[in-house]
Amino acid sequence: MAIELFYWPGLQGRGEFVRLALEEAGIEYIEVGAGAESEGRGVPAITHWLDGEDVQRPPFAPPFIKVGDRVIGQTALILMWIGEHYGLAPKDEPGRLWTHQIQLTIADAVVEAHESHHPVSAGLYYEDQRAEAQRRAIDFREQRIPKFLRWFETLLARNPAGPEWLVGDALTYADLSLFQLVEGLSYSYPKATARALAECPKVVALHAHVGNRPRIRAYLHSGRRIAFSEGGIFRSYPELDA
């Protein structure tokens, strides 16, 4: 049975972290938001689960997935579920929790990446908060990007199984998400991210390893990989980078 993925069509956004796990695990999935309304898909199928009065456990926001009659929301939780059911997480409890802890920290970095261009309101255009974004972006690119990337570098350096993956000796969903974080930061803040990555060779190597996984490589070159854009979480506003 295919997993249904609910996310706003045409955007990588937080949905992309889920897509990478689904692709790497080789799970058949349906992009509900991109489907036709005449087939019960498209945006109305998303808003049904958010706003429908007959939904017992409505997610607060996309992405969410539907597996049989279950709906699971919150990116990090979706990944934990996929990881533990499809072999993208360690089997031991300490390893599972540590993987989730890393994922939650990646989620914090993603929030900050979005806040960096929308520090006033997600409901206003960037152009209406450009002055505030100019100030916020300085802190994000000078302090936060290096701090987050250095933390991942440290985890890789201290992994007793070796520096290839974040947890143990096998790829987990957290590695896929770190790949996407590096992709997104490199798109949004190419200068600042390159500067920070110059001191994080293990993160750079992980990014390359993930991108060369056969399924991920095929995905990235397929039509399913949506391009970054200024409607997503990671946006390119050159005046914010330096």
Next chain:
Amino acid sequence: MAIELFYWPGLQGRGEFVRLALEEAGIEYIEVGAGAESEGRGVPAITHWLDGEDVQRPPFAPPFIKVGDRVIGQTALILMWIGEHYGLAPKDEPGRLWTHQIQLTIADAVVEAHESHHPVSAGLYYEDQRAEAQRRAIDFREQRIPKFLRWFETLLARNPAGPEWLVGDALTYADLSLFQLVEGLSYSYPKATARALAECPKVVALHAHVGNRPRIRAYLHSGRRIAFSEGGIFRSYPELDA
């Protein structure tokens, strides 16, 4: 064996969500940050786990807990762990995941509460980002507080076991955290929160139920409950409320 809680001394902050779970579960715990440096506690004991070169799995930030030789970070993960090991979470997988999904949404609300007074940088004083906070707070108090609280109201209304608790017929760690979120929002944005709560009677009732639990009530009246302050996540800046 007591659980060690690591959080900056003198602040409720994110540590408070953990404290409420520890108190309700009746778990013996040590506030390491508030202890004496001469006994190996205090702030150096916190920074050891964050920055010590011999720490294999360093948390990114407090709060974190130490249980035996394990260190667990990220508030929502700590609560999931406490909840599942100490009877503050459902036993069935769908219920466990749903509780965590709610908790992660509470965590999102907590981030936004902090951003509302620190939209430029957590590293700058409020006074240095007051203009930006004035704009951010409008969105937070007019759009986000009502949206979050209405979502919790909906969950309570649709709980098939009744509207007393968020998940099933027993208190979970998510209920404790919603109590704290209401406490914090009521302190920070008393006018806006009262307006939103007027339409969320079930959230108001849950807040009262939690506050009247014998252990929570005893805790709130004890010296262990730190007062809200303008060093924490929830801050009272009357010019931001309306």
